[in-house]
Amino acid sequence: MKKILFQWSELKATFWFVPVIIIIISILLSIGFVYLDGLIDVSQDGLGRFFFVNSSDSARSILSTISGAMMGVAGTVFSITLVALTLASSQFGPRLIKNFMYVRLNQVVLGAYISTYLYCLLILNSLKAGDDFTFIPSISILVAIIAAIANIILLIIFIHRIATSIQADHVISDISDFISKQVLTLFPEKMGEENHTGENVDISASISGYPNRSSIKSTKSGYLQYIYGETLMEIISRNDSLLDLYHRPGGHLVEGVEIGMLYSKGNWEKEEFEKIHEQFVIGKTKTSQQDIEYSIYQMVEIAVRALSPGVNDPFTAIACIDNLTATMSYLAQAKFPSRNRFDGEGNLRIIADTVAFDGVLDAAFNQIRQFSAGSPAVIIRLMESLITLSEFTDEKHKKAVIKHAEMVLTIGKQTIQEEHDQEDLIKRSKKILN
Template identity: 35%
Template sequence: MAVGAVLLWVAAHALDLRLADIPANRLSWIYTGGPEGARELLGVVAGSMITVAGVTFSITIVALTLASQQFGPFLLRNFLRDTGNQVALGAFISTFIFCLLTLRMVRGTESVTYVPHISVTVGIVMTFVSLGVLIYFIHHVSMSIQVSNILSVVSRDLQAAIDRIFPDRIGRGAEQSPESVADRMNFPDDCRSSTANITSTSYGYLKAVDDAQLLSTAIRHDLVVRLLKRPGDFVGQGDGIADVISGGSVGPEAERAIREAFLLGSQRTATQDVGFVMDQIVEVAVRALSPGINDPFTALICIDHLGQGLRRMATRDIPTRYRLAEDGALRVIADPVTFSELAHAAFAQIRDYGRSSPPVLMRLLDTISAIAPHLSREEDRQALLHQAVLVREVAVEGLREKAARFELEESYIATLSILEQAGAPALH
């Protein structure tokens, strides 16, 4: 936006030069004052805009501080990338730059008098636009720090991550059993025990794996690559990131290409890591259940959004760990994220921190009941059934009131009934 302000000034100044011979009073819609008035007007606007920009930065920093303390540092990226905040800051800075550039073109000496009427008019228009942006920004910040809106943004990120990753696959998923896939490998039998370990030369969190490069490398060098790390895992320098199965030796070119397929960074991202987005929601819930905050209502909202994510995950295909090339040869072995792992990540910490809160435990069981009709895999049903059993065990130990334990027991029985209707045998 700052660069755009410079280009806008160039265009306005060029237009001023073209219309320099036309008297200003013939164009009633533009600024018609003299050089002194133009200087004072532009100086006031420029000074006001840079002041407002400073206040805007201060408000943003305060919002970031509050968000970091109450919702956790993971959510800071959502504020930093917020389009509304960026547009507000850009509008104020752009107006300041435009007025500053226009101010230097005003001439009011005895020998030379020049007022860029078009540019001054554009600066006035930008000032009114900036005032509107300021009103919007105050409203936007007050809304953006509300927990319901924050969780809505993260929940949309979770839905987008699930849609992006599942059923995305490296190569073509193998529909056969592992034994039949192994039999179809285009390698001699002795190559299965010949393994080279690829280690990382740097450290950080695995942000993403370049699946296209990994698959093409395996095909080009006639390899089978088994991934040892998944997006979201921390990789230490010297840690193994992949095992390479080959009939011969693995050359340096293949090792370098495999290493380059693993993108490391200082923090986790949602590019290929669904668990990272889910952990953000869990962190908000855990902080809300801490004795210092004691806000179970926020935890209930988090559970609802986690349930929606698991409900969406239940309807997606989980790719097999065996990935084939177009010719049917096994090329990549990568363990996918399963519904069971995500269910554990969503419920485990909230269950432990909310063990003495009847509404939280009840909402966990209600969420499990809401997810159950969407399940299509037996292992997913068993995973939810296991989570329901754990909630009941925690409730027996953590709930003090007999009435609360009785109410939760009824909810637990209802949850088992729904899981039975979904096809999972009940555990008692």
Template identity: 40%
Template sequence: MRIGFKFIKTRLSNSWEAIHTSFWFIPSLMLLSAIVAALLMIALDKTIDIDSSSVSRILFDVGPEGARSVLATIAGSMVTVAGVAFSITIVALSLASSQFGPRLLRNFMKDVGNQVALGTFIATFIYCLIVLRSIYAGEENAFVPALSVNFGVLLAIANVGMFIYFIHHVATSIQADQVVANVYYELDNRIDLLFPNTIEAKENEDKASDVENEKQKYTGTYTINAHKSGYLQAIDRDGLVEVAQENNCLIDCQYRPGDFIVQGNKFVTVESMNQFDDDFQSHIESLFIIGSKRTPEQDAEFAIHQLVEVAIRALSPGINDPYTALTCIDHLGSILCKLVNRKFPSPHLKDEEGRLRVILKTTSFTTVTNTAFSQIRQYGNSHVSILKRLLENLITIATLAQQQEQSAVIQHHGEMIERAVREFVPEKDDQEEVISHYRELMHVLDQKN
């Protein structure tokens, strides 16, 4: 038995997600680069003799003590600037956590601009320290690395520009519209990766009765319980098919990426003619990545939950920012408009011979729509503007809907909004304003049918 190449890529992607969302990775790379650059510049200074040249007198006309003073000043300044940048970052993270939710901290921590800014300040400090220790004075063997010191001055000038950029970047990144836009762009790119194919024709999907008949072909049921608790982050779909084909069995997965698994609870059922040993169970478990938090690799609803959380917090009495909630609804509606034309993965995986081998719990347009709009409607059931904007987006989605499932879930959400406005909005004119949008939605859906 072996783990497929695609799953190796998934594991690498999972590891890369953890690395690049951390705040230390890029600064660490820049720190190592600064050490290498300092050593190379010192070696270059020892190789090239420019002490007597006119260029040297123009660019650098101080002795060892002057060089030490320059580098010490730059190094001390960079430590101060790095401390200020770190303090600003912590303040920004605190504001983001309280206003947008702690799960949005991932987006701020993985921000390349913040990481590069902090890494630049620290790298310049380390560079100056290494060059500083190479300077020595003597009557005959004095050594002043002119090129290295001048390069340090250039780095200090560049750091001034980087600090100005950092202040602007942080001030921009904590704005509500920018936060929502960043999450939306990540979600939009993730959809292109998870649902790359468009709907072309109606495929013949296995019926529930056909799946049950396939299960009846096997005489035994083998249950695999979760070896630890956590969120299911990724599944090796091809690996499961390969294992099922090699062992002539049917694997039924009870969870999908993004679901929380409790240790000891059943999460995989194997229909087979034979009994399997612990090695088989260990190999099946190796085809699932379970971690402490949700990740976007195979979780289509990951970023949707982030937008929903921002909208819900915006509707809370403590923040009371309905305009941010309206912005989130618009972006969620845009994503659903894109998904109406995308093919969702089949829950039934077959081998080369066309035999059913794996049953997965997959995401559908219904589950995504429920995730996007249900909680916002529940928390905003007394906000007329929120209910109107939900219906406006549902109307737009309905005009693009291509399948009966899509029209059905859109109609279901429209009916729930109509009931909510009659129950929670006392003003008759406000009720009528929302209900008029509901009637328009029903008209669009009737035309679809």
């Protein structure tokens, strides 16, 4: 089931999927309305004469005008999208282009204009005018006019959306919302069932019960995008084995590198062994499906670019820090999955390479701290964020927060020239480093 959901999620994220669906719908609608026009004789009396076309020349002119205008506007929409992507790439980083491309409104707008053009073209083809037979699809033409009006409104909404989508605060807010939804999904993330003994399992003793060893190697180079955990657990349990994974989603693999080590009591059948490789999705780019650090790095990239000498925008960096603090405050209270994964009968089956709180904390603040050298406002805000974060952490995670606070204090003392700014930083640090 998760395999289907992953593939469906990846399909919906493509830029072409929604436009193609809309185009297919427009083709079906054109066939349906032409068929309806063949069944219904539209009256030209009363209000009908104001809405329905009764001249083949007028019908041809209307359809030609709408179809030509739709293609022209579609080109304009495409150009506007490219300009927005260029600005987003230069200001926020190339990895955020993916976010802009997969905005549903952009896909709907592009699909709406192309499908309206195609709809008018098909209706125009059905129009017949001659001495022996005349067919004017009046209802279909009325629908084309309504679609043209709707597309004009859609264009206004699209321009407004593009104008706001390239604003730093809006981009940061969107990423923050996405991260918030993602952490609710991924924590806890289950691969099998967790045993109450958790990390107290004797791994060496468990491995010693399986005399045979088989190396699981990557079949190609790329990023590990997804692991079908449930299916993998089912395969390992069925063959009474133990799998030790060395990589997690988000890591880069080279063809032939070991993904993990399979421990078994007997020899595996070739088909069963090949099924293990099928549970790892490897692609050319990272995805956020099972990689929380990928989304966090998007936010970090915006902050790092804002702190570069060419941009020097500490306010954007501070906004990123604030949003990351909210995310880390939730994660400080979240239950991180154990690396030891058990089947339904309580047998250890998978030793996973799982993400830990201190690793996510490093991903969120390390680079921002490194690039904040010489920026008192950003360094002080980092310290304030760590103070806030420490209020949500228990003793298990507090050491990682204190370590970052010490590093922030060190870089502040080394790079802040103004004595009063240093005093402000030291004063704040005492709230966490006492």
